[in-house]
Amino acid sequence: MAQATTIDEQGVLDATQWKYKGEGNANILISYHGPNSHFIGSLIRLSKVDKHSSQKWHERQVLDNIAFAQDVIQPLLSTDVRIIPQMIPLNVDRQFLTEVSELIEPFRPEKRKNRMIDISQEIAILTSDMTAAPNEGQSIISVEIKPKWGFIPNSTYISENTEVKTKICRFCLHKWMKSKSHVDDISLYCPMDLYSGETSRIARAIDALIVTPQNNFRVFIDGSSVDVNDVAPEIFETIKDILPKILSKSGVLKRLAQLQASLDSHDIEGVLPLYNSFLDNCKTIEEPELSEWRLVAKAFLENEKERRGLAPNDHKSVILRYLLSMTLKDVSLFVSIIKGDLSPRFDSEINFSEYSSLSGNKVKAQVAIIDTDRKSIFNIPSNYKKDQDIVENYLNVDKSLRDIHQCTAYPNGS
Numbered sequence: 001m002a003q004a005t006t007i008d009e010q011g012v013l014d015a016t017q018w019k020y021k022g023e024g025n026a027n028i029l030i031s032y033h034g035p036n037s038h039f040i041g042s043l044i045r046l047s048k049v050d051k052h053s054s055q056k057w058h059e060r061q062v063l064d065n066i067a068f069a070q071d072v073i074q075p076l077l078s079t080d081v082r083i084i085p086q087m088i089p090l091n092v093d094r095q096f097l098t099e100v101s102e103l104i105e106p107f108r109p110e111k112r113k114n115r116m117i118d119i120s121q122e123i124a125i126l127t128s129d130m131t132a133a134p135n136e137g138q139s140i141i142s143v144e145i146k147p148k149w150g151f152i153p154n155s156t157y158i159s160e161n162t163e164v165k166t167k168i169c170r171f172c173l174h175k176w177m178k179s180k181s182h183v184d185d186i187s188l189y190c191p192m193d194l195y196s197g198e199t200s201r202i203a204r205a206i207d208a209l210i211v212t213p214q215n216n217f218r219v220f221i222d223g224s225s226v227d228v229n230d231v232a233p234e235i236f237e238t239i240k241d242i243l244p245k246i247l248s249k250s251g252v253l254k255r256l257a258q259l260q261a262s263l264d265s266h267d268i269e270g271v272l273p274l275y276n277s278f279l280d281n282c283k284t285i286e287e288p289e290l291s292e293w294r295l296v297a298k299a300f301l302e303n304e305k306e307r308r309g310l311a312p313n314d315h316k317s318v319i320l321r322y323l324l325s326m327t328l329k330d331v332s333l334f335v336s337i338i339k340g341d342l343s344p345r346f347d348s349e350i351n352f353s354e355y356s357s358l359s360g361n362k363v364k365a366q367v368a369i370i371d372t373d374r375k376s377i378f379n380i381p382s383n384y385k386k387d388q389d390i391v392e393n394y395l396n397v398d399k400s401l402r403d404i405h406q407c408t409a410y411p412n413g414s
């Protein structure tokens with residue numbers, strides 16, 4: 001197991017030198033704004049807990065998440081190109097965390113305030129800020145996309161009642177439940193466009209994300225998050241021009257969709273019975289060990305290389321592959337675009353490639369994947385419930401309303 005690093009450089013763990021960057025359900029990110037040039041462009045990822053929770057923090061959770069990202073998810077995505085930013089375990093203390101919590105509170109979105117920084121954690125993650133310019137003073141546009149599911153399931157375990165899952169993509173089914181069927185709040189985005197590999201459809205997906213970004217799209221300019229309504233038109237012109245080319249050339253979405261689909265061979269409808277029978281036989285279930293994740297990923301890659309089918313097919317392996325697929329359905333993509341040349345810097349571990357804009361200008365772009373955490377095996381029953389609720393909710397929406405926002409996988413309506 002990796003040892004955590006202690007920042008012993010004077011004053012770096014001074015809460016006033018860190019600013020709120022962003023957060024999801026499980027983590028809060030803070031970025032360094034102090035004088036130490038070595039830490040410019042660094043983020044600390046801190047775990048969250050429910051307010052008033054008595055849940056105990058475990059060192060293993062953080063260290064395993066790092067190893068999971070680097071040893072399990074990175075090789076699945078690519079064995080030769082680094083796509084997941086480096087993560088270093090970092091010792092943090094209660095005083096720093098308490099001060100940071102107070103300082104960032106005003107910048108946090110209300111809807112996220114039911115959870116807070118876990119001030120009992122002793123280790124956090126030091127990582128690279130994908131929105132930071134490689135060279136001081138260089139202009140950078142970063143786009144964050146949470147692409148979600150890139151395939152339509154066709155598992156034989158899907159029942160007749162939920163057959164719609166084999167026609168309409170999961171995001172287009174789910175968006176009705178998320179918006180509580182208010183048409184004005186419905187996302188216009190369909191992942192099937194983004195994942196299509198065709199630049200015109202990718203452009204359509206980007207247009208939709210710009211109009212209804214929700215939690216699927218964010219723009220950062222020179223490291224700061226900018227509301228889509230405040231982004232200058234010329235920035236959107238650059239994004240709309242270059243992003244489809246970057247995404248289709250990088251191949252990362254193609255690989256993501258491939259993995260999501262093949263690892264989820266059974267669908268949750270086939271996985272829940274395996275989970276239940278596993279529980280019946282073993283009486284208890286524990287979170288998988290890192291060694292088990294490594295083995296399942298390794299076997300998957302070997303079978304893929306040799307063009308063999310999925311194996312092994314014992315209950316546990318099917319469940320683990322399903323959970324890997326769940327991780328890959330929930331990642332975010334960062335595309336960073338810069339004009340001009342690069343000079344080497346400490347965190348340029350992810351390659352930049354060159355692209356031409358419509359006007360013939362050359363830009364450099366980098367594609368990274370973040371949020372590759374393990375999904376808990378104990379979520380399987382609630383994943384099943386959510387799956388069934390999404391379908392039930394969708395089928396109860398008036399068909400004429402649904403037809404206004406058709407899934408591009410099934411353009412003639414359901």
Ligand SMILES: O=P(O)(O)O[C@@H]1[C@@H](OP(=O)(O)O)[C@H](OP(=O)(O)O)[C@H](O)[C@H](OP(=O)(O)O)[C@H]1OP(=O)(O)O
Pocket residue numbers: 024025026146215326329330375379383386
């Ligand atoms: O189930 P989904 O597709 O709604 O995904 C959840 C996400 O909702 P989204 O639809 O992206 O708004 C959800 O994102 P938000 O908190 O809604 O931004 C989480 O990522 C959640 O993961 P976890 O349970 O915290 O590990 C995600 O849960 P799982 O990936 O564990 O299902």
Ligand SMILES: Nc1ncnc2c1ncn2[C@@H]1O[C@H](COP(=O)(O)OP(=O)(O)OP(=O)(O)O)[C@@H](O)[C@H]1O
Pocket residue numbers: 021022023024025026027028029043085127128129130131144218330332370371373
């Ligand atoms: N390496 C990074 N560079 C720049 N911004 C980042 C980076 N990592 C995270 N962020 C920002 O912080 C936000 C939350 O990060 P992250 O997705 O890791 O949180 P999470 O709680 O695990 O998310 P989820 O709700 O999906 O579980 C991201 O949406 C992004 O805006």
